[in-house]
Amino acid sequence: MPAAIEFKLFAPNNKAATLLGSFSQWAEIPLEKDDKGYSRTNIKLEDGIYQYKFRVQSQSPCFEPDEGVEVNDPYATEIDRTTNTSTIRIKAGARIIDTYVWQHDDKELPNNEELVVYEPHVADFSGSDGSDSRGKFQQVREKLDYLCDLGINAIELMPVNEYAGDYS
Secondary structure (H helix, E strand, O other): OOEEEEEEEEOOOOOEEEEEEHHHOOOOEEOEEOOOOEEEEEEEEOOEEEEEEEEEEOOOOOOOOOOEEEEOOOOOOOEEOOOOEEEEEEEOOEEOOOOOOOOOOOOOOOOHHHOOEEOOEHHHOOOOOOOOOOOOHHHHHHOHHHHHHOOOOEEOOEOOOOOOOOOO
16 A cells, blocks of 8 residues: 655745656656745655655746756655666655664764764775775775774764765
């Protein structure tokens, strides 16, 4: 049985927004704007994987009047790079946000005053092996011992969301 899944976009300074998705054969679905600046709708979806985007009627002087600008969901946890669309996964009538099973949760973290955080930008955290596999998570894993030797006891991968260009 399909479940109602909410799609919402915070776009307070735009005239209107619509939702486009593989679930509607890319036909525009109007979003209702509330007084807090959110545009939203609920769509009944079967379990599966769907692609979608928002189209915003921008009031920016950088665009033609009422021009529709397509944007990805800033809260999407997955972007399909081949189609440049947000991806949503539905299972048992709910969004699958994270399928990763955390390990080693029993490891104690250092106290705040002892915490030394390193923030690597994964795309720039290249190995020195001369390969073209730059910006891979495996390269970060391979340098964890080196980071520990430096006194680093926590890492935060940067950036935490997509940014402009093909580099994120």
